[in-house]
Amino acid sequence: MEKKVFEIKDVSYSCLGKFPALCGVNLEIKEKEKIALLGANGSGKSSLILILNGLAFPQKGEIRFMGERLTEESLEDEEFNSFFRKTVGLVFQNSDIQLFSSTVWDEIAFGPTQLGISKAEVEERVNDLLEMLDMHSLKDRSPYQLSGGEKKKVAIASTLAVNPDILLLDEPTNGLDPRTQAFLMELLEELHRSGKTIITATHDLGKVEKMADRVIILGEDHTIVTEGCASEVLGNKSLLLEVNLIHEHLHRHDDGTLHSHEHGHFSEHEHNHNKYKTV
Amino acid sequence: MHIPDGYLGPQTYGTFYAIMLPIWFWASKMLKKTLKAKHAPYLALCAAFSFVIMMFNVPIPGGSTGHAVGGALIAIIMGPWAALMAISTVLIIQALLFGDGGITAIAANCFNMAFVMPFAGYYIYRILVSGSDAVSPRRVFAAAIAGYVSINFAAFFAAVELGIQPLIAHTPDGVPLYAPYSLNVAVPIMTFEHLVFFGFVEAVVTGLVIAYIIRTEPSLMRGSTPSLVPAIGKVGGNWKKLWAGIGVLILLTPLGLLASGTAWGEWTSEGLESLLNYVPEGFKSLNGLWSSFMAGYNISGWNSPFLSALGYIFSAIVGVGLIVLIAFLISRLLPAEGRSS
């Protein structure tokens, strides 16, 4: 039996104390799991990710990390803070927020340097990551000289430089071209094989099966609606419809028949229109 | 108002480094303490914002445009200490990357635009709004006045710094080595353009941005990050702090002059005395006009260096008094809704 890394008990959280984001959420996350957090916009995925990264704290309920309570106070303890930050890494949804340093090199070196890792080790890690992501030519560039896909890669590299055992990703595939998306999925798969716990928040149904063994769905009422293995949850069309992850699509074909089917908001469209047109 | 390299002699810019270093040190220590880890991104974003403000040209009747410095605006929203550090950062970037303002003159420029301006603007604003509701319209007018007065303060200091150059640094035959125009030219020209033009740009920007913030994000006006703003609360403490601040500024006015006399030891008191009387022929009448109410920043007959320094201080007191009086009168004439709340 794997160790529990996160235990979330009856957590409620509201942004700015006004807008509810999570209501009475219970969740356990074990070591080496591969989890997807699914939910429509505003369902509280990002808030949950922030809470898991110790950047937001629930107003009600509690969160434990390796059995230790995760609070603003407990993170003020230097040793615990350093341990937690070394163990849990987050790739933010908005790369512009995450890339605050002057150059790509400095950006990747930032995390390990703050955590007191030796200069030689930091230099080695940065160079290895640049190699792995094929970004050596970008090392002296400033973040504003990068494309969206490159920014995301640097953001991931800057998180990996800390070598976290638990990797949180908030909407990692958003706005990326298909090639970068495919690259990212492969990278996550590889990281998982190397023993990392991976938690991804997304609303991209098409990628979920690759991203996760276990799927957790947050509803628009900010509670966990269901959780289970990926194929099981994705098969439940009425549930997905209910939480607004797919919508009913009504359209008229060239032959005049009215046709109705469900699909997710992004990629997976279950039938091909051209097939009808050529009939 | 960005003074380039070569305009100020070493005795002047050195003095300003000596003034600014403890101020910067104190400010960053304080911000680190109150804001903790947040101070780095906060200052960087505030600085980026103040850089960007200077990019916005505001239309002025008559078809021309001008840009604001934003010292008062930033101080009102973020508190004067954060404004000090943010604007200093911008001035350093401008000096290094664009040659806008000199490297040697960084401390002097920071003194004028990052210290005098936000602090003057902030405290004038606090006085004018004291007791009013966080979103009352009086805040808009108070902000506009703070913008107008603060940029004139800053311009006045810049003009004095430039104007004392011919007095304290010149060749043996009295020819200036640095900025060539003395106080009676530099001060009227600098203050005039700020009184009639840039002051209004600053007032429009400060007032209207505050109006926009009140309309759309009133929580900012109530100080969503209260730790940034020194606790002022009561009107009494408010006034005391203001007068203390202005008092220090007034005492600083003749500093460049005094420092040059002692630190560099080049001038005997007779030499300085004769320098202070060095007035270009053509400007005698203009000088006469200024001496009527500002004494050309040097009350006639007070010719020893010590007394002339006192003369500067006295002139500054009169100037500040006039400005405060006018601002105060204007604020009384404005609608005061919400003052009771």
Add this chain to the structure above:
Amino acid sequence: MSYRWLKTEGGIAPCPCCKIGGRKIGFLERTLVEVTSFFRNGLFSEEYAKKNGILQRIDPRVKILTLGILLVAVSLMRHLTLIGGLYLTVLFLAILSKIDLKFFLPRVWLFIPLFSGIIAIPALFNVFVPGEPLLTLITFKSKWSVGLFEIPKTISITKQGLFVATMFVMRVATSVSLVVLIVLTTRWQYLLKALRVLWVPQMFTFIIGMTCRYIHLLLKLIEDIHLAKKSRVIKKTSVVAGQRWVTSQIGNILKRSLQMSEEVHSAMLSRGFTNDVRILDTFRIKRVDYVWAAFFILFTSVILGFNSILG
């Protein structure tokens, strides 16, 4: 899509007023284009920093320290010949650093006439700097005054005035050239890290770097807002409406900046940032740095010596 007004019926109607080309480029557009290109050029011109010239080979910390001292030396000079000599030295260094003088000279001298040159011109005349006349331009019947301003009987360029103006312009030009030389031959990120040698705290250089990074983001934001506005503008705005629009944009950007600072704070915490920042540098002092420093100390002492001997 069922709103009454949200339909296009009968094709696109001809413009009832059409007068194309009547609108001038707006105030915001002009500044924005200037600033964006200025800012980009300011940071992107690392072309010279990558060349293999003498100053590029010197450790940035040594370079900043030595050329910084030279900048102070320029401000101490009391003789035109010495300033001239320093100016030529700077030009020589620029050539040794493989900087194209066709680029370097305009970059410095285009800035000078704009500000200092114009400021220096009046100082030539006896109106401002009295002295021995060199060239008398106008002689009036008597002294006269325009309002408060009194004009002397003869207006002439004086020897002292010429000295003041030349000295002033040369000093500004030499200082500006030195700063431009430092900035051109050093990559921006090394320049920032090297500021430590002047006792600038690491935290402060980190904040400066971060500021530049987010200036770009804010400029991008303005560009987007501006494009959105441009595609929607219907008629020429009045001064008051223009002021209102500009200031509401400033207010908007202010809100975004504050919000962003919260988010960036989270991102920094997430990677282990606490209260103080640690930044790595990869600087190494080499033999060329010692040689340069030794040469520099000698040169500066000689120049300062001359300055004090000449009095």
